[in-house]
Amino acid sequence: MTQHREALRRETYRHGDLRQALLAAGLELARGGGPDAVVLREATRRVGVSPNAAYRHFADRLTLLTSVSNTALGLVADSISAEVDAVKPSSDPVVDAKSRLRAVGRGYLRFAREEPGLFRTAFSVPDDLSNSASPSKAGSSGLTPFQVLTMALDGLESVGALPADRRPGTELLAWSAVHGLGMLVIDGPLRGLTDEMIDGTTVRLLDMVERGI
Amino acid sequence: MTQHREALRRETYRHGDLRQALLAAGLELARGGGPDAVVLREATRRVGVSPNAAYRHFADRLTLLTSVSNTALGLVADSISAEVDAVKPSSDPVVDAKSRLRAVGRGYLRFAREEPGLFRTAFSVPDDLSNSASPSKAGSSGLTPFQVLTMALDGLESVGALPADRRPGTELLAWSAVHGLGMLVIDGPLRGLTDEMIDGTTVRLLDMVERGI
């Protein structure tokens, strides 16, 4: 633990950070081809290590895929947070709260469009809402996508723009809307739409959510 | 073409309807395990025919999968139509039009929940909106899911419940919402929800769409 961290770094991963390297390779594979492209042997190949070396760090392929998926979810959170942070505060807290919710949706959809492979990978591993705040799915802000959405909705409620009795479970409504559009656009029958059409639909979709929530 | 149709029917598919049989087998595979489960060899195995026999009827595996996917889309249409047809007309045409739109959403989500494998398969083959009215994707009514949705929205417009200037592209908004919930529920992080919670969320989601469109 004294010198090898800096010393060997690359030549061989002996006592190095093969785990991180495999994760990074897996992420690139997912970026290019979605969850099915996260192939254990290919990840080891890219890292320059024998196939079975992966088993020192991941129980099996699914464990690697799950780690990649969680990392991708963290990147979704980063994309959302970036959009939210870019919202310029106005003098009206209600306007601001609404802007931030819209920013969540925009960040989510931006990620889906820019990184379709990672987006699909993020949602490819069956999951449960009870894990929605798991630190392993968090972005650099320490928050998961779900948590960022929750904060935006809490903000809406706290300025009186969302009645308290409607607040519970509203995450699922907003999430469904943007998730559906994302899926239809990257994978499904809406992939033929031009960027302008998608942009326009995004605005209208966020209008619908804001109005209909 | 005189007697073999009735005669050999099953013993061997020689001059029989192997194509239909393979399609049916593929559909069952998709039902059980989604698009990845549509394995050409397994389909021929189930039908009792050698693997390469499939190539008399499908150019390759993807062609078979596409056919299965289209058939599944037809079943989605059937599920939606059944729900729409079950709407009891009231004396108020506006109420009826809204009810029918909600029925479209319910039928879509019912199918997603009851047949997750087929639902995923229906949307697994990259497609284009320009094919959204293709007869190969139609249900027994002769309409595709997209066409049924379009009709419901047209109905809403014709009774004055949806302003004409908002009408174009509204399909995508409603579709995104229900599609997203369907995906999150069957594949994603919402799979842990109880049936009651999903039912409740469905109602609220349809409220949101009706209000926000």
Next chain:
DNA sequence: TGTACATCAGTGAACGCGCGTTCACTGATGTAC
């Protein structure tokens, strides 16, 4: 009505592929004395 023949749906065998995973191993590393 009977016979020769062309068609073509399905057969049987084989291919190359790449995968996930297991095995017994080796040799650099860090540690105990």
Next chain:
DNA sequence: TGTACATCAGTGAACGCGCGTTCACTGATGTAC
């Protein structure tokens, strides 16, 4: 500070698997005369 040793990260070879696809074929079918 030097040496013996245990650890364990990575190696090399191999496995069984099932897939999609291609090949040359065969024999029941329907058709032309």
